[in-house]
Amino acid sequence: QVLDIVQTKDLPARLKARAMYILGICSCYQATRHDLAMNRFREAIDFAVSSDDKEALASPLYGAATVLYSRGRYEEALKELSRLEILLSCLAMPELSATAHLLRAMIRRNQGRLEEALEAAWAAYETLKHHPHLVIYLHTLCALGTIYTGKGDISCAKLYLELAERSMKREEFPRIARLVDEALLSVKKCSAAEADLCFDTRTGLLISLTKGEIRFDGQFILRDLLRVFLESPGKVFSKDDLARLVWREDYKTEVHDNKIYVTIKRLRKLLEADGPNGDVILRAKNGYFLNPKVRVMIDDEPVKALSEEI
The missing domain is CATH 1.25.40.10 (Tetratricopeptide repeat domain)
Known part of the structure; x- marks a missing residue:
C-alpha cells in the first residue's frame, strides 16, 4: 500500500x-x-x-x-x-554518525585491518558519550570485544563483552545477546587454549602470542605455506609436498628448491621468538615441519599436534 x-x-x-x-x-x-x-x-x-x-x-x-x-x-x-x-x-544526526562509524569498524574488522577497526569503533563510542543510545552502545561494545579478540588482547575483549552483557536485558535485546554470547565463546576458547599462534582463515590474519598481529597482505604464497604447517603441527612435509600444496605444481629441483628455501626463511623471520627457544619451523631429514610444541588455533579451534617423534 x-x-x-x-x-x-x-x-x-x-x-x-x-x-x-x-x-x-x-x-x-x-x-x-x-x-x-x-x-x-x-x-x-x-x-x-x-x-x-x-x-x-x-x-x-x-x-x-x-x-x-x-x-x-x-x-x-x-x-x-x-x-x-x-x-x-x-x-546534526549523531545517531546515524555513530552507526556509520560502527559499520566502518565491522567492515575493517572483517577485512583483518584491526587498527582501523578499533579507531572507527572508538569514534562511535565517543559520539555515544555525548548522544547516548543504548542499542548502538551495546553493538559498539560487542564490536570492540570482537576486534580486541582478533588482536589477541583477550583481557580487553572480555572486559567490553562482559560490560555489554551486564548492560542489557536479554529478553529485550535477543539479537544483541546472541552476538555477545558468540563473541564471549570465542574469547573463552582463546583463553583456554592459550595458543602461541592463532590463525583466522577468513581474514588471513595471524595473531602471535609474543609478536601480536602478523598480516600477509598480498603475500599469498607465504600465507599458504604457513597454513600448511599450522594445520598439521609436527607433520613433516617434503619438498614434493610443499610444491604441490603451496605452489600447486609438481616438484622440480631446479624450480622449487630455491623457492622453498627462501619462503621458509621469510616465514621463520616473521615467526622467530615464538615457541620453545624461538624454533617454529624445523628441518627434518626429508623435509620441514612445525614444532609440535607450538600451540596452534585455527578459527578459534585448537589444532592437535602429532604425538609421534620426528
Whole structure:
C-alpha cells in the first residue's frame, strides 16, 4: 500500500525518499530480499537528491552500505560510507554518525585491518558519550570485544563483552545477546587454549602470542605455506609436498628448491621468538615441519599436534 501511494500520488520527493527507505529496511529484515532492499534504497537516494534534502539522503546511503556489508562487498560499502560521512559533516544526526562509524569498524574488522577497526569503533563510542543510545552502545561494545579478540588482547575483549552483557536485558535485546554470547565463546576458547599462534582463515590474519598481529597482505604464497604447517603441527612435509600444496605444481629441483628455501626463511623471520627457544619451523631429514610444541588455533579451534617423534 505504501509503495502504491508513493508511485501514484503527488507527494513531496522528501516524503517519498523516507517511505522508500523504510520499505528498504523492511526488506533487509527478510534475509532473501537484499536485492529488493538495495533497489528501495537506491530509489530513496534518487528521490532525496531530487528534493535537495541532505537529511533525506543520509539514511538511504547508510542503508545501501549495510546491504553491501551483509553481502561481503566491503569496498563498495566503504564508498557509500565515505559519501555519507561527507554529508554528516554538515548535519546534526549523531545517531546515524555513530552507526556509520560502527559499520566502518565491522567492515575493517572483517577485512583483518584491526587498527582501523578499533579507531572507527572508538569514534562511535565517543559520539555515544555525548548522544547516548543504548542499542548502538551495546553493538559498539560487542564490536570492540570482537576486534580486541582478533588482536589477541583477550583481557580487553572480555572486559567490553562482559560490560555489554551486564548492560542489557536479554529478553529485550535477543539479537544483541546472541552476538555477545558468540563473541564471549570465542574469547573463552582463546583463553583456554592459550595458543602461541592463532590463525583466522577468513581474514588471513595471524595473531602471535609474543609478536601480536602478523598480516600477509598480498603475500599469498607465504600465507599458504604457513597454513600448511599450522594445520598439521609436527607433520613433516617434503619438498614434493610443499610444491604441490603451496605452489600447486609438481616438484622440480631446479624450480622449487630455491623457492622453498627462501619462503621458509621469510616465514621463520616473521615467526622467530615464538615457541620453545624461538624454533617454529624445523628441518627434518626429508623435509620441514612445525614444532609440535607450538600451540596452534585455527578459527578459534585448537589444532592437535602429532604425538609421534620426528
